[in-house]
Amino acid sequence: MSLKKKNTIFLSIIVTAFALLYWAGTFAEENPNKHTGFGRSPALSANGEEMAFSYYKEGESGLYTAPASGGEAKQLLPPQTVGSYARPAYSPDDTKLLYIKEWEEEEKPYNQLMIYDFETEQSEPLKSPDHYIQEAVFAPDGKHIFLIKAGSYVENYYGDGESPQDFDIYKMNLENKETKRITKFNFYSLSSLQVTDDEKYLTYSFYNEKDVIQRLNLKNKNTETISSEPQYESDTGDVSVVGSPAISPDGNTIAFSEVADTSDIGTFQYEVFTMKTNGKDVEQITNFHEHVTEPVFFPNGEELLVTVDQNFAGRQTDYEYWKISDNGNEQKQIIIEIPDHSQQE
Amino acid sequence: MNRLEKHINQVLDQMQSPPDEREDIKEELMSHLESAKHHYMSQGIAEEKAEKQAIEDFGNSDIIGHGLQETMYPHQRSLLYFIGIASLLFGALFYINMSFVSGEDEPIWLLIQMIIGSAVTLSAINIAFMGRYYWSLNVIVLIAAMWNGLNLSVVEQTPGKQTIVFWVYLVIMVLLCIFFVIRNSYYSAGQTPIAKKRRTIMKVSYTVNVTFGIMICAAALFFIYAMMIFGGYDWILLIPLSSIIAWLIFFKFQMKLIQNRPLTAIAIGFGFLIIAAVSPFAIASAI
Numbered sequence: 162m163s164l165k166k167k168n169t170i171f172l173s174i175i176v177t178a179f180a181l182l183y184w185a186g187t188f189a190e191e192n193p194n195k196h197t198g199f200g201r202s203p204a205l206s207a208n209g210e211e212m213a214f215s216y217y218k219e220g221e222s223g224l225y226t227a228p229a230s231g232g233e234a235k236q237l238l239p240p241q242t243v244g245s246y247a248r249p250a251y252s253p254d255d256t257k258l259l260y261i262k263e264w265e266e267e268e269k270p271y272n273q274l275m276i277y278d279f280e281t282e283q284s285e286p287l288k289s290p291d292h293y294i295q296e297a298v299f300a301p302d303g304k305h306i307f308l309i310k311a312g313s314y315v316e317n318y319y320g321d322g323e324s325p326q327d328f329d330i331y332k333m334n335l336e337n338k339e340t341k342r343i344t345k346f347n348f349y350s351l352s353s354l355q356v357t358d359d360e361k362y363l364t365y366s367f368y369n370e371k372d373v374i375q376r377l378n379l380k381n382k383n384t385e386t387i388s389s390e391p392q393y394e395s396d397t398g399d400v401s402v403v404g405s406p407a408i409s410p411d412g413n414t415i416a417f418s419e420v421a422d423t424s425d426i427g428t429f430q431y432e433v434f435t436m437k438t439n440g441k442d443v444e445q446i447t448n449f450h451e452h453v454t455e456p457v458f459f460p461n462g463e464e465l466l467v468t469v470d471q472n473f474a475g476r477q478t479d480y481e482y483w484k485i486s487d488n489g490n491e492q493k494q495i496i497i498e499i500p501d502h503s504q505q506e
Numbered sequence: 507m508n509r510l511e512k513h514i515n516q517v518l519d520q521m522q523s524p525p526d527e528r529e530d531i532k533e534e535l536m537s538h539l540e541s542a543k544h545h546y547m548s549q550g551i552a553e554e555k556a557e558k559q560a561i562e563d564f565g566n567s568d569i570i571g572h573g574l575q576e577t578m579y580p581h582q583r584s585l586l587y588f589i590g591i592a593s594l595l596f597g598a599l600f601y602i603n604m605s606f607v608s609g610e611d612e613p614i615w616l617l618i619q620m621i622i623g624s625a626v627t628l629s630a631i632n633i634a635f636m637g638r639y640y641w642s643l644n645v646i647v648l649i650a651a652m653w654n655g656l657n658l659s660v661v662e663q664t665p666g667k668q669t670i671v672f673w674v675y676l677v678i679m680v681l682l683c684i685f686f687v688i689r690n691s692y693y694s695a696g697q698t699p700i701a702k703k704r705r706t707i708m709k710v711s712y713t714v715n716v717t718f719g720i721m722i723c724a725a726a727l728f729f730i731y732a733m734m735i736f737g738g739y740d741w742i743l744l745i746p747l748s749s750i751i752a753w754l755i756f757f758k759f760q761m762k763l764i765q766n767r768p769l770t771a772i773a774i775g776f777g778f779l780i781i782a783a784v785s786p787f788a789i790a791s792a793i
């Protein structure tokens with residue numbers, strides 16, 4: 162065989178192989194966006210009888226409610242083609258629901274604050290899409306809300322889009338929509354905002370070289386860092402990965418997720434812990450050996466709703482909701498049936 | 507070109523000999539074929555038939571060429587084929603792994619991997635042409651070594667136990683590339699007989715100089731990788747990159763110097779290593 166022929170055959174094989182691999186790769190690319198399953202941050206109603214959550218069907222998420230003990234879900238908002246609904250939060254009288262509408266346009270993420278009225282079954286925006294709202298919760302009076310908002314956007318390192326930054330806490334009057342900034346943190350990240358029933362404290366977490374939980378006294382504006390007692394040693398050594406803190410209704414106990422163990426293949430296993438706000442009495446209350454996060458206290462303060470990812474570090478999340486007692490002795494999965502709206506339409 | 511010459515050229519297509527050596531081999535094989543042809547003609551066979559008979563006796567040009575190549579440059583072409591095809595195979599397997607396990611398909615990465623694998627394999631196919639340019643061939647294989655070295659950091663970030671297999675695969679490939687470059691540099695000194703002791707010194711000098719080069723390239727690649735993690739694409743990446751390019755150009759002259767003064771070349775190579783290690787910091791501090 163001549164050299165020319167050998168070269169031609171070789172190059173033809175390479176070009177064909179590249180085209181085939183590229184074509185095969187496009188099939189894989191579509192899958193990650195087609196997530197089907199529960200969203201990550203469910204909310205409990207003020208009376209503790211109902212929960213609100215997002216549910217993804219082939220990558221599109223709708224907003225649903227269901228009995229907190231499990232059962233058939235009710236669709237509040239149907240799935241959208243672009244974007245998703247996240248971080249629902251009930252009003253104290255359970256008549257309204259705050260949520261975040263998330264989407265991305267030209268490599269720029271948008272988080273718009275919305276409110277849903279259970280009586281009229283209508284949604285309306287509380288802020289224009291220009292305001293990036295990380296999350297929002299009702300104040301105990303039901304007339305105000307506290308929200309985490311980004312002050313600006315910054316271009317990503319690799320120039321492949323923008324990210325929100327300079328996060329701070331704001332208070333909004335729902336009647337006149339007037340918004341007042343109440344902190345001047347300019348944090349790189351800020352989340353898990355919660356307000357105590359007496360509206361004395363706001364709790365939140367942020368990242369500043371390590372995960373930090375703080376509470377802000379709304380009267381004297383003093384901040385106080387809540388850290389676990391020194392004798393408690395995290396499995397990650399010096400690195401603190403305390404996440405998604407939640408405060409109990411009486412304001413005395415904090416539930417949080419933290420690395421408890423490492424799996425056989427080196428993946429951190431997160432469990433939910435509780436501690437007093439002075440950092441004492443740290444207690445591990447779950448033992449799933451999975452990724453357990455987003456604890457939410459029931460109004461009685463004795464039970465918690467947690468989210469368990471059965472496929473942590475995998476390609477697709479597989480969230481389940483569980484109800485657990487605050488001493489960890491009882492745990493029960495909340496089984497929710499999602500109505501099939503595609504058949505009704 | 508007559509039939510005999512064409513046959514000899516087909517034999518030489520399988521060999522990486524430089525022009526002088528090629529001419530000598532051609533002359534020797536031609537005289538062999540010519541005498542065989544004359545032998546048949548003296549037996550009353552027509553010229554055309556005598557040529558065909560001589561060629562038939564001589565044997566298949568590909569087999570003879572491969573045989574001569576392996577005798578004079580043992581395993582060099584096979585190594586090139588191995589590195590090239592292994593790079594292509596890695597590209598295909600790891601791309602499938604990235605797409606279906608990590609959920610990230612990187613067609614640009616695949617394209618670069620395929621181009622590098624193809625360049626090495628094409629060099630093996632066209633050894634008669636590429637084999638003459640020892641330095642260029644070294645550059646192609648060193649680029650393959652550096653790229654596959656960088657791939658180690660990509661492989662480390664993917665989940666699953668198959669990562670270990672990919673990692674070992676890459677390490678073997680990088681070592682084979684280095685092995686090839688040392689041998690190829692040694693063969694560039696030609697096949698002329700030199701005292702055994704001097705040949706050994708030359709081998710040592712090539713090995714030491716290539717090792718210095720690997721140290722410079724590895725350090726530069728590490729800095730490029732670290733800079734890309736913390737700062738993304740930036741003009742400052744050109745500083746470590748220029749160290750690699752400078753060494754590659756420097757090695758072109760070193761390859762000649764080692765043939766004549768192998769010990770001096772070690773000293774000069776070491777001097778270059780020191781300069782390459784110091785200058786990026788000097789440039790950075792001057793800026």
